[in-house]
Amino acid sequence: MSNLARKHEQQSVENYNQSVQVKPQRLSEERRAVITPGEKILVAIFAMVFCFLAVQIVSTQAAVYDVNKEVQQVESTIDKQEKANNDLKLQVSELSTYERILEKAKELGLNLKEKNVKVVEQ
Structure with a gap:
């Protein structure tokens, strides 16, 4: 082979080597865009913590709902009892009038004698 042919062959090999060298650099740049195992672990931990907190919030809200429901039931019972107490107080006041x-x-045959009546003040 002549020198010209060798130079041309070496240049073509060098060009090929340069093109091959450039491609792996591009692949390494593309690999940097992929998520690393450490980042995957961090994302998994964050997802687990997020799910745990979401479950905690929902369970706490359910407990608060149950307590509020019980409070409303107790308040309803208290209102009914207060109404019954007021009705009984009204009956007592009606039944304890002097005229009655x-x-x-x-009716029982007792007579009122003015001499025997003593007034007691409260």
Whole structure:
């Protein structure tokens, strides 16, 4: 072979080597864009923590809902009992009037003698 042919062959080999060398650099740049195993672990840990906190929030809200429901039921029971107590107080006040007591005493045969009546103040 002549020198010209060898130079041409060497140049073509060098050009090929340069093109081959450039391609791996591009591949290494592309590999940098891929997520590393450490980043995958961090993302997995973050996802687990996020899911755990989401479950905690939902369970806490469910517990709060149950407590509020119980409080409303107790308040409803208290209101009913207060109404019953007020009705009973009204009945007591109606049944303890002076006129009614006098009427019941006369029905039982008791007579009112003005001399025997003593007034007691509260």
